[in-house]
Amino acid sequence: MQASSLKALFTDDEGVSPVIGVILMVAVTVILAAVIASFVMNMGGSLSESAPQANFDYDYDADSQTLNITHDSGDSFTNENTDSLDVKIGSERFTWANGSASAAAEFDITAGSEITINVDGTTSGTEDVNTENSHGSGTEVRVIWTANDGSSSQTVSQYTL
16 A cells, blocks of 8 residues: 555646746746846946937038038937037048047037038038048938947938038
């Protein structure tokens, strides 16, 4: 009789399923809590910084070969959220604002801020850029934002001359 009750003990499956279910639920809860805690405590890495959302107005004068770009509305570009804000015309790149140029560099490009670029390669309002290139009708213009930590860049506005 003792052998048969020992055999019955090993073959009796009653109560095993609920115990396994509880163990699995506890394990899932612990793993889920660990994943949430790692993101809350920033241990899971950060998502890339997104560019400020802004609208720009473009005014191109073909006679004088000047392009005036105005920050029309939207988020500001400051040295807190921006390493640099550049304007790219064709293959030429012009700096509108650069926070890494010096440790004390501060800028605040808000609605109403503007830059005028001579399409022959010089700018007003920023450092002069000498270039041999001339850009004409159909040339793509992009305003390019770079994150303040330099980890990402994004085109925030586009225009075609």
